[in-house]
Amino acid sequence: MKAYRSILFVIVIVIGGVAFFLGVASKDRRRAQQAQQLLTHNNSVINALDTVQILITSKESAVRGYTITGDYIFISHLPRYNKIIAASIDSVRSLVASNIDQIQRLHTITRLINEKDAFQQEIVQARKVSIDSAMHLTASLRGKKLMDQISSSLATMKAAQELLLEDSIIRFRESSRQALRTSIIGAIAVLVFIGILLYRLSRDIQLRRKAEEELMQSEAKYREFVENADVITYTADIQGNFTFISKQVETLTGYLPEELLGKHFSVLIPPDHIPKVAAAYYEQFQARIRETTLTFPIIYKNNGIRWVEQNAILLERDGRAVGFQCVVKDVTEQELVRQKLEKIEAEQKEYQYRIQAILDNAPLMIYVKDLEGRYLVANRQCREVFGLADEDIIGKTVYQVQSNRQSAERYDTADKEVLQNRKSVELEDVLQLADGEHHMLTIKFPLYDKDNNLIGLSGFMKDITESVKARQEMIAARQKAESAETLQEQFLANMSHEIRTPMNGILGMTNLLMQTPLREQQREYVHIIKQSSDNLLVLINDILDLSKIKAGKISIEKIPFDLKEVLQTINATFRMKAAEKQLTFSTLLHPGVPIYLLGDPHRLSQILNNLLSNAIKFTEQGYVSLEINVRERQDKAAIINFQVSDSGIGIDSKQLDLIFESFSQASSDTTRRFGGTGLGLAITKRLAELQKGSIDVASKPGAGTTFTILLPFAISTKEEVARGNTQAIPQRSELDNYSGHHVLIVEDNDVNQRVLKYNLEQYHIDTTVVENGRDAVRWLEKNKTDLVMMDLHMPVMDGFQATDYIRRQLKLNVPIVVLTASVLRNERSRCLQIGANDYVAKPFAPEELRRCLDRFLLRKDANAPQTFMKSPVADNPVFDISMLMQLNNDKAIREIHTVFENTVPAGLDELKQLAIKEDWKGVVELAHKLKSSLGIIQVKDLHEIMTTIETSARNQQGLKEIVPMINECIAAYYHVAPMIKMEIDRALI
Ligand code: ADP
Numbered sequence: 001m002k003a004y005r006s007i008l009f010v011i012v013i014v015i016g017g018v019a020f021f022l023g024v025a026s027k028d029r030r031r032a033q034q035a036q037q038l039l040t041h042n043n044s045v046i047n048a049l050d051t052v053q054i055l056i057t058s059k060e061s062a063v064r065g066y067t068i069t070g071d072y073i074f075i076s077h078l079p080r081y082n083k084i085i086a087a088s089i090d091s092v093r094s095l096v097a098s099n100i101d102q103i104q105r106l107h108t109i110t111r112l113i114n115e116k117d118a119f120q121q122e123i124v125q126a127r128k129v130s131i132d133s134a135m136h137l138t139a140s141l142r143g144k145k146l147m148d149q150i151s152s153s154l155a156t157m158k159a160a161q162e163l164l165l166e167d168s169i170i171r172f173r174e175s176s177r178q179a180l181r182t183s184i185i186g187a188i189a190v191l192v193f194i195g196i197l198l199y200r201l202s203r204d205i206q207l208r209r210k211a212e213e214e215l216m217q218s219e220a221k222y223r224e225f226v227e228n229a230d231v232i233t234y235t236a237d238i239q240g241n242f243t244f245i246s247k248q249v250e251t252l253t254g255y256l257p258e259e260l261l262g263k264h265f266s267v268l269i270p271p272d273h274i275p276k277v278a279a280a281y282y283e284q285f286q287a288r289i290r291e292t293t294l295t296f297p298i299i300y301k302n303n304g305i306r307w308v309e310q311n312a313i314l315l316e317r318d319g320r321a322v323g324f325q326c327v328v329k330d331v332t333e334q335e336l337v338r339q340k341l342e343k344i345e346a347e348q349k350e351y352q353y354r355i356q357a358i359l360d361n362a363p364l365m366i367y368v369k370d371l372e373g374r375y376l377v378a379n380r381q382c383r384e385v386f387g388l389a390d391e392d393i394i395g396k397t398v399y400q401v402q403s404n405r406q407s408a409e410r411y412d413t414a415d416k417e418v419l420q421n422r423k424s425v426e427l428e429d430v431l432q433l434a435d436g437e438h439h440m441l442t443i444k445f446p447l448y449d450k451d452n453n454l455i456g457l458s459g460f461m462k463d464i465t466e467s468v469k470a471r472q473e474m475i476a477a478r479q480k481a482e483s484a485e486t487l488q489e490q491f492l493a494n495m496s497h498e499i500r501t502p503m504n505g506i507l508g509m510t511n512l513l514m515q516t517p518l519r520e521q522q523r524e525y526v527h528i529i530k531q532s533s534d535n536l537l538v539l540i541n542d543i544l545d546l547s548k549i550k551a552g553k554i555s556i557e558k559i560p561f562d563l564k565e566v567l568q569t570i571n572a573t574f575r576m577k578a579a580e581k582q583l584t585f586s587t588l589l590h591p592g593v594p595i596y597l598l599g600d601p602h603r604l605s606q607i608l609n610n611l612l613s614n615a616i617k618f619t620e621q622g623y624v625s626l627e628i629n630v631r632e633r634q635d636k637a638a639i640i641n642f643q644v645s646d647s648g649i650g651i652d653s654k655q656l657d658l659i660f661e662s663f664s665q666a667s668s669d670t671t672r673r674f675g676g677t678g679l680g681l682a683i684t685k686r687l688a689e690l691q692k693g694s695i696d697v698a699s700k701p702g703a704g705t706t707f708t709i710l711l712p713f714a715i716s717t718k719e720e721v722a723r724g725n726t727q728a729i730p731q732r733s734e735l736d737n738y739s740g741h742h743v744l745i746v747e748d749n750d751v752n753q754r755v756l757k758y759n760l761e762q763y764h765i766d767t768t769v770v771e772n773g774r775d776a777v778r779w780l781e782k783n784k785t786d787l788v789m790m791d792l793h794m795p796v797m798d799g800f801q802a803t804d805y806i807r808r809q810l811k812l813n814v815p816i817v818v819l820t821a822s823v824l825r826n827e828r829s830r831c832l833q834i835g836a837n838d839y840v841a842k843p844f845a846p847e848e849l850r851r852c853l854d855r856f857l858l859r860k861d862a863n864a865p866q867t868f869m870k871s872p873v874a875d876n877p878v879f880d881i882s883m884l885m886q887l888n889n890d891k892a893i894r895e896i897h898t899v900f901e902n903t904v905p906a907g908l909d910e911l912k913q914l915a916i917k918e919d920w921k922g923v924v925e926l927a928h929k930l931k932s933s934l935g936i937i938q939v940k941d942l943h944e945i946m947t948t949i950e951t952s953a954r955n956q957q958g959l960k961e962i963v964p965m966i967n968e969c970i971a972a973y974y975h976v977a978p979m980i981k982m983e984i985d986r987a988l989i
Contacts, residue, residue, distance in 0.1 A: 790803060
């Protein structure tokens with residue numbers, strides 16, 4: 001149809017075009033004809049004018065002939081000439097009728113011709129009279145004049161006509177050319193039209209062919225579909241009863257058409273679907289819907305269900321619905337597939353819902369991202385914590401979700417790391433949320449599909465603000481506890497020092513006094529003073545011991561010793577004490593007990609002393625005994641059993657468990673009756689436990705008590721014991737050997753200065769006394785001595801600092817013996833560490849002092865290593881101010897030193913606070929700053945530790961070590977500060 005229309009269109013256009021050009025051409029031809037006519041016309045006019053001229057001239061000749069000859073022959077034709085002239089004039093007139101100019105001219109010519117004719121008639125008449133009169137008339141020139149006028153008028157007219165002729169020739173030529181142009185344009189236009197139309201035609205043909213092909217294809221498809229679909233058609237009346245059914249119904253329902261005709265359609269539908277189907281068609285009928293499609297199940301005759309798709313067209317007649325025309329198609333397979341898919345989809349949805357529920361209820365923020373870092377899933381926690389809706393997250397990247405650029409970058413970097421290394425990554429960050437800062441711990445890990453292809457990553461995120469806070473609080477609390485402990489320790493050290501210092505004075509002076517000649521009564525008094533002081537010292541030692549044990553500050557030594565030696569001392573003491581109370585005292589050392597042991601003889605003595613003291617104290621009559629046996633014996637070790645028994649008052653069984661508690665006594669009147677503090681057994685038990693031993697008690701009130709101690713010892717040898725035993729007490733005869741030696745006493749307490757000084761002078765030793773560490777250093781810079789006896793706790797510069805200074809700055813190896821009133825063992829070991837050679841506890845027994853003098857003045861233990869000489873610390877100065885000194889400007893040096901003293905301790909304190917708060921960025925910055933301060937006044941250890949702190953904090957490694965390291969720095973600073981000050985003072989004098 002479309003193609004025909006095109007052809008029609010082409011034909012119409014072509015005909016139109018041709019008609020138009022024919023029109024144009026005929027117009028051109030007419031114009032050419034006109035031009036032609038004009039040409040002919042003009043020619044006729046010119047010819048006619050020529051004829052008039054010729055006739056006029058001929059007539060003139062005839063008149064002249066007659067005039068001359070008088071022969072009538074000449075004039076016989078004159079009327080004919082006139083007639084022809086008149087005819088010619090008429091014809092000219094008719095030809096130029098439309099040309100007013102020419103008509104006027106013609107008029108003039110006619111007038112002149114008539115005038116000429118009249119004159120010629122006059123001549124003819126005159127001739128008839130006489131030749132002369134005729135000749136006279138001829139000679140009058142009137143004739144000639146008229147003749148010239150006629151000729152010139154005719155010439156004018158002819159010229160005008162010739163002009164017209166020329167014009168008509170041009171016009172003719174023009175119109176011919178126009179006609180040619182028109183035909184060429186026309187031809188081109190027609191060609192173009194035809195071209196376009198041919199193109200359209202061919203395209204239409206192509207399209208039509210394609211459409212036809214498609215149609216053919218779809219027709220084929222349709223045919224195939226119809227053939228395969230088992231389409232059946234039927235009609236039903238408006239009640240739904242079948243009125244016609246096509247044959248194929250059998251394949252679909254199992255019924256023959258005739259079995260169904262007249263039946264209601266519902267017989268074929270499962271009962272539970274009837275209402276729905278009926279309602280649908282009732283609706284179609286009510287609403288007059290022309291066509292509907294509905295899918296529903298039908299019953300197959302031999303049971304079973306088929307699914308059909310029914311296309312129902314409402315049949316109408318005279319504007320009334322009369323029934324349905326239906327096309328039914330079996331869609332059982334599609335329907336089953338669809339139902340299956342639907343089920344799978346529902347299951348999938350359910351599954352997804354469950355996963356989402358799990359994710360949403362997990363106490364973590366959980367999300368999944370694709371490889372480009374876009375969120376695919378985010379659980380409820382995520383949305384709630386960040387205050388975002390699902391659409392604000394899903395499909396977005398972290399940069400769009402997290403407003404803090406730095407945090408976003410950190411997370412993005414972690415993502416990339418996870419994807420690149422295919423390993424999980426953990427990171428902690430502080431995020432600014434609506435309600436403040438939150439610490440977030442995130443664990444990210446890669447996600448794979450079932451073929452093990454990386455598809456993205458997932459993250460678990462937990463708000464650890466609370467635990468971080470708790471951790472920080474814990475560290476702060478620990479710090480507090482630690483500093484409290486340090487304070488307590490410090491307090492103990494001070495206490496110990498404060499109490500022992502006067503005790504030292506009392507005991508020292510008592511000892512000196514006892515060596516002077518005394519009257520009997522005086523001797524007794526002095527003895528009582530000594531005993532009381534000794535008791536007081538025991539009490540102090542007990543209290544301090546217990547505190548130390550509780551603080552875990554006591555350490556057990558492992559030195560070789562001779563058990564018999566320990567027993568000898570104990571024997572000597574308690575035999576006397578027992579004798580005072582008239583008690584039997586016995587010690588029994590069983591033969592199998594190893595004598596040379598490796599352990600702490602002092603602590604063993606302490607334990608036995610405590611138990612035996614109690615036994616004697618609580619026994620009025622009978623005996624006190626010490627029995628030593630082996631419980632277990634191996635090659636290199638043994639468990640030794642010490643049993644202390646008495647026949648004393650015994651202990652109530654109810655109290656037995658309590659007596660090992662501190663400050664507990666068996667009965668409330670014990671103190672009144674026996675004295676004591678209730679500390680002894682508590683200490684004993686702990687000492688035994690510290691040595692990996694145990695204590696047990698068995699008692700019967702009124703009958704006696706037995707304490708059993710089991711202690712493990714490694715077994716030593718006689719040689720080892722001999723080598724370690726440096727406690728040989730010199731004989732009196734060696735006294736003089738000390739003379740000529742010099743000792744520098746560094747002690748701030750006036751009494752103690754004197755105790756020491758008098759003691760040494762007894763041995764003829766020269767002494768110099770200085771008040772503190774600084775003075776000692778100054779004295780040593782200029783003088784020499786054989787031994788320095790150095791108190792630890794002194795103002796200005798204490799014993800530690802002075803010792804350190806002497807060793808590392810002055811590089812002197814003079815023997816230094818520290819006198820310490822402190823029982824804190826770490827204080828003693830610290831002394832040895834920084835280069836002291838020995839220590840003596842204050843108050844000191846005369847024997848102890850003698851031991852030291854022997855060791856360092858008589859070099860009795862030449863074998864003993866000079867620890868400080870080999871100590872690596874000895875090579876390193878504690879600090880170095882040479883760089884500062886290079887300034888060479890006293891004022892500047894002082895100023896920098898002041899800045900150092902002001903900023904470093906404050907900076908260290910701040911650093912500690914930052915570390916406790918876990919502000920690692922702050923720690924890095926401040927540590928770096930402090931490092932540069934420590935570069936000018938170089939405190940070697942401090943500088944190194946600070947570097948470690950800085951790198952640890954930066955790399956987030958070994959963070960737990962940072963606070964202890966800062967504590968170390970603080971201690972180190974306070975240790976060197978007075979030394980630096982002294983050095984600067986000295987340098988700037
Ligand atoms: P203290 O002797 O200073 O009171 P202890 O801790 O040494 O403190 O002893 C605790 C208590 O145990 C004593 O007060 C005493 O009641 C009881 N006790 C200790 N040893 C004996 C003993 N050998 N016989 C009887 N009672 C004892």
